[in-house]
Amino acid sequence: MPVSGRRYKALQQQHELDAAELETVRAELAETLQRLDSSRKLVTTLMHSPATTAEQRLRAELRRSEEARQALDVRITVLQAANEGAYREAYELAKDARGVRA
Structure with a gap:
């Protein structure tokens, strides 16, 4: 073209x-x-x-650290749930107290 x-x-x-x-x-x-x-x-x-002794110790420490982090994560979840439950309970008590005063 x-x-x-x-x-x-x-x-x-x-x-x-x-x-x-x-x-x-x-x-x-x-x-x-x-x-x-x-x-x-x-x-x-x-x-x-092959891993050196220091690397093996570091890997073991890392595994323990990760296991501890997971355990803390579970504990935090449980505490948050308990905190939310306590907050709801306190809210309900305050609501009831206001009804009694009125």
């Missing part, structure tokens, strides 16, 4: 801009893939290396 000279020039400029943008995206992709490969190698190395 024939195009005018101006249209051809505009298409050529757009092609150059698109090509430059494509090169930028390719460079970013290459950098991202390189970081991903480095991260993957690090994770693989850490997963397959």
